[in-house]
Amino acid sequence: MESIVSRSTMKYEFLSDSYFKIYRNQYNEMKALTLFAILSILLSILGMYALSSYSIQHKTKEIGIRKANGASSLEIMLQLITEYVVWVAMAFVIASPIAFYAADDWLKSFAYRIDLSWWIFALAGVIAIIIAIITVSWQTYNAARKDPVYALKYE
Numbered sequence: 496m497e498s499i500v501s502r503s504t505m506k507y508e509f510l511s512d513s514y515f516k517i518y519r520n521q522y523n524e525m526k527a528l529t530l531f532a533i534l535s536i537l538l539s540i541l542g543m544y545a546l547s548s549y550s551i552q553h554k555t556k557e558i559g560i561r562k563a564n565g566a567s568s569l570e571i572m573l574q575l576i577t578e579y580v581v582w583v584a585m586a587f588v589i590a591s592p593i594a595f596y597a598a599d600d601w602l603k604s605f606a607y608r609i610d611l612s613w614w615i616f617a618l619a620g621v622i623a624i625i626i627a628i629i630t631v632s633w634q635t636y637n638a639a640r641k642d643p644v645y646a647l648k649y650e
Contacts, residue, residue, distance in 0.1 A: 559643035
């Protein structure tokens, strides 16, 4: 009986530690991707803010004429915001299939695999549109609130 029993001590570890060792590269990849995702969102917000500022600056005369002809500030804001929402929606329609196939291919490499749902991509699209609306609405509100006389006089 003694020949069967080993003289070494029993080695044990928690299951979560074993999984961490196995998927260490994925954890590091997740941290890097999270950082780059946050940076890309911030850069896109800054870019959209700059683009809307530039666009509205060049449309001040048009906004002044619309206000002089009786358009309300809300109508002007909706028109300017709709322009950007359409662009974000088109980008979402183009990017969603690419993101689906890339994420699906990446998830195939795991032992315990999950299926992607459509609502994840729909939620991402809704969040992107909300961010676009919030980013552009401040600029459009300031432009629509101005007196049309100043817009037509100094342009």
